[in-house]
Amino acid sequence: MARLFEVRLPLVRAYTRDAMFAIELLDSVTLERVSSGVDVIAKGLLRQPVVNAGGLFVWLTEDLKNLEKISIEPRTVPFEPVEIAAAQVARQLNRVELRPLASYPFAAGTTALRGSVYERRVKLGETPVPIGNATVQLEWLDDDGTTWHAWGSLATTNSAGAFTAVLRLARGQLAQVDQPVRADRNPFLDGQGRMTVRLSVRRQTGSRKQAVFPLPLGRVADEVYAWDELQ
Incomplete structure (x- = not known):
């Protein structure tokens, strides 16, 4: 969206x-x-x-x-x-x-997630069933270890179940078009320089599941999510 x-x-x-x-x-x-x-x-x-x-x-x-x-x-x-x-x-x-497509030529240093959401993981050679028109919300963990911040606007999966989300950070701080940079907002990074991200997927039926995972800062990650594996 x-x-x-x-x-x-x-x-x-x-x-x-x-x-x-x-x-x-x-x-x-x-x-x-x-x-x-x-x-x-x-x-x-x-x-x-x-x-x-x-x-x-x-x-x-x-x-x-x-x-x-x-x-x-x-x-x-x-x-x-x-x-x-x-x-x-x-x-x-x-x-x-x-919003960028998965084919967008991201510049070096961009923190982004190119994801796909399917009903379940399948064996090699089988075709996965995509979950289209689902709302995807991403949040990142503050370095205080407890506070979650919204990752820009909501994303929506297309008919193939794919979505792309980009995080704009200024010197490690949260930066959005309609809000000033907040000096007290910095992402928590683990020993490998990865942020902690929470993904929530809401289907048109209203059902919602989520997952928490590490995401490298300054890189574009490609991830696949299975609905039956989300919590």
Whole structure:
């Protein structure tokens, strides 16, 4: 699930007079703007967005009551597609963080988890049954040994049961777009430089299971989880 923020900032001057609303797409790993390789579609509206000099997708004056949803469909960039209901769209600037796919080219030093959730582990040659559209929450253990901190926003498994989660830390501290860095938040690291991470998976039925495991700091880990092994 991508993170959506309402940001009340002036649009680029060339579009201020007639602008209705705009979408800012951000790479959730680098926080850089994404303005190419992706289609942004406003279903129900007649006009297509204009990409302005700042990389924003801007819609000019039109009847917003006809808007049904915003669809963000990556074509050549490694991000998950996003849909935004009309009720969530603000009249000024909307910021959307795009979640990376497993094929995303993570830079060295990135702490990330590429995971897959299946019903159960299978023997070699058998096909595992993926758990799709499940909500995945990740938390990391503070160096006080008792406090758990949320790892960014929630992730959602795709039809193949896969998800990707990236942790942004600043000098070992928690850093999020909408919150200041907290000097009192530092991850607990074991003797091998690994964080302690808690994963919780909630299915559409409402049932929930979790697991606790070590995760190397500054590396991208690939993990497979079996529902029948989670607690």
